[in-house]
Amino acid sequence: MTQPQNHYLERILTARVYDAAIETPLELAPNLSRRIGNQVLLKREDMQPVFSFxxxxxxxxxxxxxxxxxxxxxxxxxxxxxxxxxxxxxxxxxxxxxxxxxxxxxxxxxxxxxxxxxxxxxxxxxxxxxxxxxxxxxxxxxxxxIHPFDDPDVIAGQGTCGMEIMMQHPDPLDAVFIPVGGGGLIAGVAAYIKRLRPEVKIIGVEPTDANAMYLSLKLGERVNLPQVGIFADGVAVKQVGEETFRLCQELVDDVILVDTDAMCAAIKDVFEDTRSILEPAGALAVAGAKAWAAREKVEGQTLVAITSGANMNFDRLRYVAEQAELGEGREAVLAVTVPEKPGAFRQFCGLVGARNVTEFNYRYSADDKAHVFVGLSIQNRSEVTELIEKLAANGLPATDLTDNELAKLHVRHLVGGHAPQVTNERLLRFEFPERPGALLNFLENMSVGWNISLFHYRNHGADYGRILVGIQVPPQDDAEFAAFLDKLGYPYWIETDNEAYKLFLGS
The missing domain is CATH 3.40.50.1100 (Rossmann fold)
Structure with a gap:
């Protein structure tokens, strides 16, 4: 199946795609371009008849x-x-x-x-x-x-996307950002563009939890991931193709990794410029372009991002909207300790100033102090550091929870749950592939002899199911509990020492 790179130019030029596909536009994203200081052009593959390249x-x-x-x-x-x-x-x-x-x-x-x-x-x-x-x-x-990516005819068909980019933008072009699953799109686009314009950087973009191409290029051989994240389901591939990997080794300049928050922020970016809603994998390239421009500190360059798909489930939008502000760095989440005395909240609000409060959670828990969970709109991360210092100087110590997964996913929905009477509580965060019946299956597997003292689950659409569980386990059961977790088979994180838990939920 292996083909010399030069053969792909002819394959792409003679590919028969336009009986079913359309030539999609290459559009300027004006708002995003202004924000990151580079000209960002969107190759609108989300406009294909099946809303994908x-x-x-x-x-x-x-x-x-x-x-x-x-x-x-x-x-x-x-x-x-x-x-x-x-x-x-x-x-x-x-x-x-x-x-x-x-x-x-x-x-x-x-x-x-x-x-x-x-x-x-x-x-x-x-x-x-x-x-x-x-x-x-x-x-x-x-x-x-019909292989989705590891086939020369499929690769050539995807390569027509690169052919259109070159025709639509004959002016200087610095980099093209391409989402990567199995590698068919990036292999085809790279084969065409590098043959004609080798100076143009070809940069792949993958989720941090589905990074098969990144690791394969780094190690020099195809890796097989034991599991992959499914938020960006369109690129949830454990192993890249043999032919696509060969081409990427020759032609790809870099692979950028982005997280779920960054993808959500990119979905919002594209919506603000086009009023179109991409799926997570469809926004990967935009997220990657932003991350690369920030990392390389470049300005004034012309960057193309392929918006590869728009098959978004409507019930995912709630989660995307919640995470977008965090992904863009426009929201901070803080835990602030406030004295339980008259005027303390007024003092706190005065120090927050004109900033928009996106969330405010409080419940009385002790006679001398209270812990407030607050979300704030911000312009940049340095603003958070300045505010925390300002609060501390006025006797209101604060903890930045913006990057705390436990706080973002669960605690913000559970504030006020101190339980002094609960002893030997272990807090664990679990993930499982979301599908009908998955929560019931989890609950059945959790039917154990230890008491469940806390439970929180929230459906986020077709993402992972995320569950927070408190279990009362006496110290003498440590070995048995560890064996139980291994047998359970779900990815988990022990959060008993998490600062957010101690402030808002712990006994």
């Missing part, structure tokens, strides 16, 4: 199949957007399609596949789980497997 590669692969191959049908494994590309291509080419998708795939993507006449089979938590099941179906049925 994936239609390019899927159709270019399938249109080259023989009639007999099409008659046997096609099978694909996909986190969602490739599935829609294959389904639309099958509809246009008149063939049967079966798509194996993770059970965590947003409903909007599953429905989009079935509406086009394809069969959706939901299996596992990641692309890798789906791939194994899809290969079993291929063996049983004789259908043709």
């Amino acid at each position: 994936k239609i390019r590669g899927a159709y270019n692969k399938m249109v080259k199949l023989s009639r007999s191959e099409l008659d046997r049908g096609v099978i694909a494994a996909s986190a969602g957007n490739h599935a829609q590309g294959v389904a639309l291509s099958a509809q246009k080419l008149g063939c049967r399609a079966t798509i194996v998708m993770p059970a965590t795939t947003p409903r909007i993507k599953v429905d989009a596949v079935t509406r086009r006449g394809a069969e959706a089979v939901l299996v596992g938590d990641s692309y890798s789980d789906c791939y194994l099941h899809a290969m079993k179906l291929v063996e049983e049925s004789g259908a043709t497997f």
Whole structure:
């Protein structure tokens, strides 16, 4: 399957994508450009008929199949957007399609596949789980497997996105930012752009918890991640492709990692400039461009970010909105200790000044002092340091909880929960792939002999399920409790010593 890099130029120039795909616009993001001091251009792949670039590669692969191959049908494994590309291509080419998708795939993507006449089979938590099941179906049925990224025809189809960027922007261009899952899009775009304009930097962007390409390039070989984060489900891939990795080793200049908060902030950035709502993976490139510009301290450059998809579940928007301000560094979360005496709150409010208060939680807990959980709108992080120093100088010590996951995800919804009568409490934070029945399964596994003294769960759409649990475990049960946690099998963090817990929830 390995192809010399130069062969991809011809493959891309002759790719058949426009029977199903459109040439998407390259648009200036004026607000974002002003904020980061660079010209940011958005390559609007979210405007494709299936709201994702994936239609390019899927159709270019399938249109080259023989009639007999099409008659046997096609099978694909996909986190969602490739599935829609294959389904639309099958509809246009008149063939049967079966798509194996993770059970965590947003409903909007599953429905989009079935509406086009394809069969959706939901299996596992990641692309890798789906791939194994899809290969079993291929063996049983004789259908043709349409790989989402590791295929020269798919790579060439995605490469037409890079061809359009070069045609649409013949002026000087400094860097192109590309989301990375299995690597098909970045491999195709890089193969075209580096062949014609080798001075243009090609920079991949991955989530911090799904960084297979970053690690593979760093180690010089393809790694297989034991698990991947699924917030950006469109790039939830445990191992990048063999051919895509080869091309990326030759052509990619850098890979930037961004977290969930940064993706949420990027979704908001694009909305403010275009009034369009991207999915998390679709906003990866924008988040990466911002992070790279800040890291490199560049100004006045021209940066292209590929907005790769807009298949967003509506029920995710609540979580995105909550995290966006934190991701942009526009909100700070503080714990402030205030004396329980008349006038103390007025003094605190006076020190906060004209800043917008986004959240304020308080409950009486002792005769001498109170702990206040407060969210504040800020312009930059230095403002937080100055405010904490100002509060401390006036006898109101404060703790910055802005980067404290326990505080952001749980404590802000549980303030006022001191329980002096609870002894031997261990606080643990768990994550599990969100899907119907997952919470019930967790609760059944938590049916143990120790008393559960605290429990908090909040649905965030198709993200991880996040649960905070307090369990009363006497010291003599340490070994048994450790064995129980290992057997439980969920990722967990022990938060008993977390400052937010001590201030607002601990006994």
